[in-house]
Amino acid sequence: MADGAPIVLEARDITRAFPGxxxxxxxxxxLRAGEVHALMGQxxxxxxxxxxxxxxxxxxxxxxxKLLGRGIAPHSPVHAQELGISAVHQESHLLxxxxxxxxxxxxxYPRRPWTRGGGIDWTETxxxxxxxxxxxxxxxxxxxxxxxxPAALQQLATVARAVATDARVLILDEPTSSLDTDxxxxxxxxIRRLRDQGVAILFVTHFLDQVYEICDRMTVLRNGKFVGEYxxxxxxxxxxxxxxxxxxxxxxxxxxxxxxxxxxxxxxxLAARNISRRGQLKPMDIELHGGEILGLAGLLGSGRTxxxxxxxxxxxxxxxxxxxxxxxxxxxxxxxxxxxxxxxCPEDRKHSGIVADLSVRENIxxxxxxxxxxxxxxxxxxxxALAEKMVAALGIKTASxxxxxxxxxxxxxxKAIIARWLATQPRVLILDEPTRGIDIAAKQELMxxxxxxxxxxxxxxxxxxxxxxxxxxSDRIMVLRDRCKAGELPRGAEEDAVFSMIxxxxxx
Amino acid sequence: xxxxTQHALFWPATTLALLLVVSAIFNPAFLSIAWRxxxxxGNLVDILNRAAPLMVVSLGMTLVIAVRGLDISVGAVVxxxxxxxxxxxxxxxxASGNAASEHPLWMALGTALAAAAACGLWNGLLVVKAGxxxxxxxxxxxxxxxxxxxxxxxGQIITVYYPPFFTLGNGYLLGVPVALWxxxxxxxxxxxxxxxxxxxxxxxxxxxxxxxxxVAGIRAASITLCVYTFCGLAAGVAGLIIxxxxxxxxxxxxxxxxxxxxxxxVTLGGTALTGGRFTLAGTVIGALIIQTLTSMIYSLGVxxxxxxxxxxxxxxxxxxxxxxxFRGLVLRVARSARA
Numbered sequence: 001m002a003d004g005a006p007i008v009l010e011a012r013d014i015t016r017a018f019p020g021x022x023x024x025x026x027x028x029x030x031l032r033a034g035e036v037h038a039l040m041g042q043x044x045x046x047x048x049x050x051x052x053x054x055x056x057x058x059x060x061x062x063x064x065x066k067l068l069g070r071g072i073a074p075h076s077p078v079h080a081q082e083l084g085i086s087a088v089h090q091e092s093h094l095l096x097x098x099x100x101x102x103x104x105x106x107x108x109y110p111r112r113p114w115t116r117g118g119g120i121d122w123t124e125t126x127x128x129x130x131x132x133x134x135x136x137x138x139x140x141x142x143x144x145x146x147x148x149x150p151a152a153l154q155q156l157a158t159v160a161r162a163v164a165t166d167a168r169v170l171i172l173d174e175p176t177s178s179l180d181t182d183x184x185x186x187x188x189x190x191i192r193r194l195r196d197q198g199v200a201i202l203f204v205t206h207f208l209d210q211v212y213e214i215c216d217r218m219t220v221l222r223n224g225k226f227v228g229e230y231x232x233x234x235x236x237x238x239x240x241x242x243x244x245x246x247x248x249x250x251x252x253x254x255x256x257x258x259x260x261x262x263x264x265x266x267x268x269x270l271a272a273r274n275i276s277r278r279g280q281l282k283p284m285d286i287e288l289h290g291g292e293i294l295g296l297a298g299l300l301g302s303g304r305t306x307x308x309x310x311x312x313x314x315x316x317x318x319x320x321x322x323x324x325x326x327x328x329x330x331x332x333x334x335x336x337x338x339x340x341x342x343x344x345c346p347e348d349r350k351h352s353g354i355v356a357d358l359s360v361r362e363n364i365x366x367x368x369x370x371x372x373x374x375x376x377x378x379x380x381x382x383x384x385a386l387a388e389k390m391v392a393a394l395g396i397k398t399a400s401x402x403x404x405x406x407x408x409x410x411x412x413x414x415k416a417i418i419a420r421w422l423a424t425q426p427r428v429l430i431l432d433e434p435t436r437g438i439d440i441a442a443k444q445e446l447m448x449x450x451x452x453x454x455x456x457x458x459x460x461x462x463x464x465x466x467x468x469x470x471x472x473x474s475d476r477i478m479v480l481r482d483r484c485k486a487g488e489l490p491r492g493a494e495e496d497a498v499f500s501m502i503x504x505x506x507x508x
Numbered sequence: 509x510x511x512x513t514q515h516a517l518f519w520p521a522t523t524l525a526l527l528l529v530v531s532a533i534f535n536p537a538f539l540s541i542a543w544r545x546x547x548x549x550g551n552l553v554d555i556l557n558r559a560a561p562l563m564v565v566s567l568g569m570t571l572v573i574a575v576r577g578l579d580i581s582v583g584a585v586v587x588x589x590x591x592x593x594x595x596x597x598x599x600x601x602x603a604s605g606n607a608a609s610e611h612p613l614w615m616a617l618g619t620a621l622a623a624a625a626a627c628g629l630w631n632g633l634l635v636v637k638a639g640x641x642x643x644x645x646x647x648x649x650x651x652x653x654x655x656x657x658x659x660x661x662x663g664q665i666i667t668v669y670y671p672p673f674f675t676l677g678n679g680y681l682l683g684v685p686v687a688l689w690x691x692x693x694x695x696x697x698x699x700x701x702x703x704x705x706x707x708x709x710x711x712x713x714x715x716x717x718x719x720x721x722x723v724a725g726i727r728a729a730s731i732t733l734c735v736y737t738f739c740g741l742a743a744g745v746a747g748l749i750i751x752x753x754x755x756x757x758x759x760x761x762x763x764x765x766x767x768x769x770x771x772x773x774v775t776l777g778g779t780a781l782t783g784g785r786f787t788l789a790g791t792v793i794g795a796l797i798i799q800t801l802t803s804m805i806y807s808l809g810v811x812x813x814x815x816x817x818x819x820x821x822x823x824x825x826x827x828x829x830x831x832x833x834f835r836g837l838v839l840r841v842a843r844s845a846r847a
Binding site: 312314333334335337338339344346351352353354355356357358362365366367369370371372373374375376377378420 | 704705706707709710712713716717719720721722723724725726727784785
């Protein structure tokens with residue numbers, strides 16, 4: 001735990017690029033024996049990529065990895081495990097139709113000698129599994145089917161399986177996200193036991209409280225860059241958030257020229273009352289006025305995306321009314337939202353934004369065509385004109401408007417999705433992390449576009465993990481914490497004020 | 509040249525042409541077309557005529573596959589439509605051949621098609637509303653549908669004695685088989701619907717990325733439902749042609765394994781089984797390839813007992829020819845052999 005403890009894993013200057021994005025640019029990570037080390041960063045900071053490099057899923061483009069002083073180059077998760085690096089991922093990966101013992105020994109079942117007929121030695125399998133679990137203080141019937149266990153026990157068994165191969169390094173990637181408080185404590189007891197046995201543990205979570213409860217040191221990443229390594233005792237929650245979110249101010253025009261167009265007294269363009277969804281969002285109100293940019297800030301899992309999805313009826317709400325221009329609506333599916341003049345750029349561009357095989361032209365025309373319906377077909381000429389106009393207006397870099405959108409860079413794909421919604425001339429545009437994964441210049445252009453849009457009278461809900469961006473463009477900032485509304489800040493609020501509100505309840 | 513070879517229809521069309529050439533080599537009369545008894549006559553006309561039901565079913569299947577679905581119940585739906593039509597027309601044998609139908613012909617055909625469309629709607633509801641895997645959802649009707657057809661016919665082959673009904677499967681219009689007219693008309697209507705409305709764009713968007721299509725405000729559920737219904741309807745049309753052709757309804761055998769031929773036709777035509785990319789013309793060519801294979805085997809005089817093996821071998825060869833990976837492999841091997 002102390003700095004004097006021997007170094008188990010040392011990764012230096014790790015780089016890794018994917019088409020169009022530098023996922024890791026010179027990241028260092030040092031794990032010592034018997035420490036729990038937090039890996040912190042926002043979405044897209046590079047945590048997953050770093051883990052994948054350490055576990056052999058991706059080969060690094062550059063940098064060195066040393067395990068106990070010897071250089072290693074894991075080429076697959078199995079190889080990494082053989083070397084002594086095991087990982088447990090967010091959702092436990094036990095095979096539900098096999099027993100706990102079978103799961104734990106999977107891939108290395110003890111065999112009976114051929115004199116006794118060969119095959120798997122079940123007595124030995126069960127004994128080994130029982131011994132392993134007992135050694136870790138887990139009380140569990142190893143002959144039970146894994147699928148029948150509660151999530152927490154499955155998680156413990158997964159950890160047990162991961163360390164069954166004499167792991168020197170254990171990576172826990174969001175192990176607590178599906179556990180409740182008691183279950184988290186059980187997992188922590190196991191983590192402490194492993195730590196005391198000298199295992200180096202890398203712990204990834206979005207829950208700051210847990211970091212301060214269990215971790216000794218932490219490494220912070222931002223946008224694929226190494227920000228720093230800190231002792232948990234020396235960096236409080238606010239400092240940590242600031243490190244994760246970054247505060248280097250982009251010296252660009254602040255959105256101050258932007259004038260809020262709504263006249264007092266007019267009803268909100270979009271309002272939701274008491275909107276909620278079980279397990280995702282606790283009841284809350286939100287109001288959006290024409291020409292206003294409302295920034296939505298909060299950590300991942302605070303309910304940002306969940307709120308946006310409920311407003312656009314992508315998920316069904318358990319309670320709450322959605323009002324447009326003060327009138328009640330039957331907003332049940334995205335098509336309804338589109339008809340009411342809403343637009344939504346989803347956070348996950350690949351999964352729910354682009355249709356990769358379709359051309360840039362077709363992707364841009366999609367929402368407008370959906371709004372016009374089946375029979376009023378835009379036609380090729382009109383689609384072309386629309387796409388050409390949008391490509392020019394937003395500066396979308398593409399070989400041609402007929403290029404499949406999947407071939408464009410992330411930033412240009414994002415612009416095309418925004419163009420898709422601009423084409424419908426929306427009254428409300430919800431932008432969920434529109435700047436994620438795109439480079440600084442493209443970000444700049446996007447922000448300007450958003451300001452322009454609001455100047456034109458559109459109400460914009462701007463969601464971003466980058467507080468600095470939220471502060472820069474928003475007329476009002478709503479902060480979410482733990483699926484609840486933590487509060488609201490007026491335009492011109494300092495970033496520090498936002499950080500404090502986000503950190504709120506956690507130890508600071 | 510590369511533009512030609514990269515056209516989506518290049519390989520399906522080449523395959524069809526190759527098959528015809530091979531047939532012509534073995535049987536020089538294969539390609540000849542004559543005018544006899546007031547209509548066109550010849551192997552090619554035969555192929556087009558016999559391929560018509562498969563073309564119709566495969567057109568429906570193309571759209572279902574394009575929205576990431578699959579319908580393996582089309583064979584059973586063929587049997588249902590045939591049974592309904594045969595039962596409603598019925599009639600009894602008369603030496604003069606002027607038997608009357610029990611219900612007006614239009615009513616019988618309409619009811620049969622409505623039943624087929626209802627089958628398609630049922631499949632669609634299972635997939636869209638109940639969230640079942642398409643193959644499982646349509647497996648239910650594949651099994652149950654044939655049972656329903658057998659219940660309707662009482663397990664018997666129902667013979668139809670009403671000549672006007674025979675026109676669909678045996679008649680000619682302007683010298684061309686009526687069945688072919690029907691298939692071409694359906695293709696034409698579908699083509700117009702896809703080209704003149706946004707349907708084609710929506711289907712490709714839903715097949716390409718269902719979640720993104722939904723987020724973009726496309727009514728993906730309703731469109732998918734319509735596509736399944738249409739597929740059922742198309743199977744119904746094929747059922748009418750088939751039962752008209754054999755002047756009876758055989759619940760046990762009508763449309764047997766047609767679903768597999770249809771899927772094969774769609775695949776041969778170049779439609780991606782993963783959804784999104786589809787081509788109607790390719791499907792039509794695919795159906796023709798399958799029928800040409802069958803006719804070729806008969807015209808070569810292959811003994812019936814090796815028929816299926818020969819057909820399988822030919823299908824295998826055709827699939828290899830159409831596989832870009834396989835062609836690449838052959839090219840690489842050829843190059844390394846030369847070097």
